[in-house]
Amino acid sequence: MNHQRRRFMRTMLSAAAVGLVTGSAMPGRLLAQAASGRSEGTGLAGLLSGDFKLGTALSNTTLLGQNPDIEALVAWEFSAITAENAMKWEEVHPDAETWDWQRADHFVDYGHRNGMYNIGHTLVWHSQIPESVFVDGHGRLRPAADVNKTMETHIATLAGRYRGKIHAWDVVNEAVTDEGQWRESHWYKSQGEDYFSRAFHLAREVDPNAELLYNDYNMTIPAKRDFALAQITKFRSRGMPIHGVGMQAHVHLSDPEIARLEASIETIAAAGLDVHITELDVDVLPQAYDYMGAEISTNFEYSDELNPFAEGLPQNVVDELAARYESLFRLFLKHKDKIRRVSLWGTTDGESWKNDWPVRGRTNYPLLFDRDGNPKQAYRAIAGLKTSVRKSS
Incomplete structure (x- = not known):
């Protein structure tokens, strides 16, 4: 790159950074054209670089090369990335003889080129996995030894x-119920509770340097959190390698309360584990039948009452969303000594899974960037937490 080109890029990126924090941001497409790669101190991740890593999830559409603007925006704004779906079993390993590496390879290459902290998601999960892992062609359950070998081969191939x-693997995902019991998944029914520790041992054998995480939703429910931590503590005493717990943060405007989130952050850290805030988004729509879990098989019937903002958010809800994100990040910054990473579950509102879950056909606004890639008031509220500190220091 020649001197004039470098100077132009510095000027454009500096203008973008000032605009994003003050509210006079460049349009998403122009920002994407300016941000050809991430450098230290850029975007929101730069403001938070002394506190924790800031991440987002990359969709399959983006990883197929169909969202170059989002790729550029992510490179500018974030320091960590998670493959939203590309590394899930049914996506990367749809049957015993087939591996589809296109999206996963692109994810890893993109992260490497942009100096990202890469999170692999996920090695062992009860969902989005072919039934053939557990059931043969005649409808019979496969022997436990065969299922165990399949897990071993999958982890060895993917993590290998x-x-x-x-840099970090979500080794096991969502193994515990909200009531504080083992989820009676195919994994549990075939292997018993030992499948949990076996997965972590296998991941460590394949990649000794990767951080190994357990990831789950509703970890603010004491029964669930405490049971999960009790199992982790038990298995660690027997030598299971694990570094941290991912607290999925699919939250609503008012639920759960900040105090409950804080209690779980403190409890997980007190167990000697890093806290990763994962899958963060803020649902602004009416709660569907009071459901607040994240079980993807759950769906409720559409109604206009559950989709009140199809044409856009009213200003009072925009204000509520910004206030909610500000309170969340104020909490995260308070506990930055315990929190390794905060990752949103997507970059722009248009790509969020919350548009179709748990009610298909809704229009949601749960993230920091609007459908055109422009930063929202919520973004500026988070940035303001850091800029106010810098001005006062």
């Missing part, structure tokens, strides 16, 4: 392909 290139 990206050894040294994935």
Whole structure:
């Protein structure tokens, strides 16, 4: 890149950064054209770089090369990335003889090129996995030894392909119920509780340097959190390697309360584990039948009452969303000594899973960037937490 080009890029990126914090941001497309790659101190991740890593999830559409503007925006604004779906079992390993590496390879390459902290998601989960892992062609359950071997091969192949290139793995995902029991998944029914520790041992054998995480939703429910931590503590005493717990943060405007989130952050950290705030989004729509979980098989019937903002958010809800994000990040900054990473579950509102879950056909606004890639008031509220500190210091 010649001197004039470098000077132009510095000027454009500096203007973008000032605009994003003050509210006079460049349009999403122009920002994307300006931000050809991430450098230290850029965007919101730069403001938070002394506190924790700031992440987002990359969709399959983006990883197929169909969202270059989002790729550029992510490179500017974030320091960590998670593959939203590309590394899930049914996506990357749809049957015993087939591996589809296109999206996962692009994810890893993109992260490497942009100096990102890469999170692999996920090695062992009860959902989005072919039934053939557990059931043969005649409808019979496969022997436990066969299922165990399949897990071993899957982890060895997937984690082995990206050894040294994935910084952290969500090794096991959502193994515990809200009531504080083992989820009676195919994994549990076949292997018993030992499948949990086995997955972590296998991941460590394949990639000794990757951070290993347990990831789950509703970890603010004491029964669930305490049961999960009790199992982790038990298995750690027997030598299971684990570094941290991912607290999925699919929250609503008012639920759960900040105090409940704080209690779980403190409890997980007190157990000697890093806290990762994962899958963060703020649902602004009416709660569907009071459901606040994240079980993807759950769906409720559409009604206009559950989709009140199809044409856009009214200003009072925009204000509520900004206030909610500000309170969340104020909490995260208070506990930055315990929190390794905060990752949103998507970059722009248009790509969020919350548009179709748990009610298909709704229009939601749960993230920091609008459908055109422009920063929202919520973004500026978070940035203001850091800029106010800098001005006062």
